[in-house]
Amino acid sequence: MSTAAIAVPTTKRIGVGASLRRNRRWALITSYFFLILFAIFFLMPPYYMIVTALKSDAEVAHMATNPWIIANGLTLDQFKILFMQTDFLIFFKNTVIVTVCVVAITMVVSVLAAFSLGRMKFWGSSILATGIFLTYLVPDTLLFIPLFQIVKSVGLLNSYWGMVLVYPTLTVPFCTWIMIGYFQSIPKELDEAALIDGASHMQMLTKIFIPVALPGIIAAMIFAFTVSWAAFVYPMAFLYSADQQVLTVGTVTSLIRGDVYKWGMLMAGALVAAAPPLVIYAFLMDYYIAGLTAGATKG
């Protein structure tokens, strides 16, 4: 087969090569053309948010100029108003507290469980692993009404500590699932060697598995972080006073006051609130993507 295949192009190698190259160039040009169109579609809203946030109120309100560009000078007034005159910094502080707690709880719970389910195995552990995956597929919009009753009964309604209680339902199942995959990809010889050296299971986990599975742990942490930073249903249903509010709901509801929307300030708020996940994404893109695709490929 190989001789026949090679024999064909050698007869007129130059012609075929040139047309192949031309074809490839055209394919590349069309790819770039359509990619630019898609990029415009994908990046239009964030671009417009940035432009609006850097405009003065007067320019936004008068509509005399092209809305897509800053015509009357760039200003940071919107950010100043946002930080000085609104509760935005309170929302930010609350979100940081909730997110840090949730990420910590999630990582402890899911690393322990994934190690146990993936490496130690016990009666029922495989069923439990499947069950964890299924609970990951239960959406928050199915649970927020019964959870409202539960949060209320433990006295955490309208408190951001209630969010620390309920957000793990969004993060723990998926993080456990991908950590099981990471732990299982570690060669068996490693823990056998550790057992022979007399290591306990806890030592095995902290001295061998966590360092070796560090990429997976970072991916899971990023997932837990972005999910609890962006959560919207639970705070929308369980929090109502400004001093307990988190960023997503606070920006969308509390910053809108009266009949006139202060669009510049709103967009500034949305941008600052979206910045931490974007920064993490910019620096740790590969881990971010690994966490994203792990759910379907690791299993």
Next chain:
Amino acid sequence: MADIVQSWMPTELPETEKAPAKKSGLRRLMRRHSTTAVLMCLPLIVIVAGLIIYPAFYSIYLSMLNKSQTHFIGLSNFNFLLSRDTFWMVVEQSAIFALSAVFFKALIGLITAHLVNNLPAKGQRKWRGMLLVPWVIPLALSTLGWWWLFDPTYSAINFILSGLGFEKIAWLSTPYWARFSVILVNVWYGAPFFLIMYLAALKSVPEQLYEAASIDGATAWQKFRHITLPMMHNIIAITVLFSLIVTFANFDVVQIMTAGGPRNMTHVFATYSFLLGIRSGDLPLGAATSLFMFPILAIAAVFILRGVRKRGREIG
């Protein structure tokens, strides 16, 4: 990568087999081993049982109470919902919303994944990074940006439309345009997820298959039809089903952009149960509404699980 699937078969306990031969010692070790394992799982079990499984069942009980939760009224809440035109509109809109949004997400994701895959390896990272931005911005905040783009008086999209000589559109106050808008925003948000999943899958198709096909004179379409699609079939199915669950249960987009209006035309299950359960304070009725999502989600979940297991086996 297929380890999970294999591990589900309770075949081996290597540590215990290698334990000292003394029988009582072995038994003690085994007991200690599995006790530690169960203890390590305990926090997870508590969270999942207490905050996911218990609430799910509690929801069923709750949906059979009256508004003040004083007495049991059986299936009256469900009957009430089924007799309301608004509820049927919610069913219809949820179906339209989920199916069309997932279809376009999958389509755009597939196209962009191929486009990115065509590029030289050096440039791929940059483009992938750029195209994933909608997925990274918290949905509630980007939806706020879209809302501003659709604003009735200031709409920057209408500015472009009138510049091109088209009529201005009242995006969020005309029922059908409002439906279009919420779907558009959802497609914008979800398409990058498909892009990433497909791109990862495309990379896992062996290059030799395409080379062999090129030698046999296959066209680009034939390569796609007979190599790419069969190789990616499973990952496409998993991604579509997964996205179907997430989209069907979506809350953020509709709640922020229209809150169900105009004339309840854009309500989906999530926003409608929020309106009834939290806003109007009828928790049981809200619980009943959200429970209607359950059968559809359960079916999708079973198929996802099957797909994930099969994929594990294929890779292994």
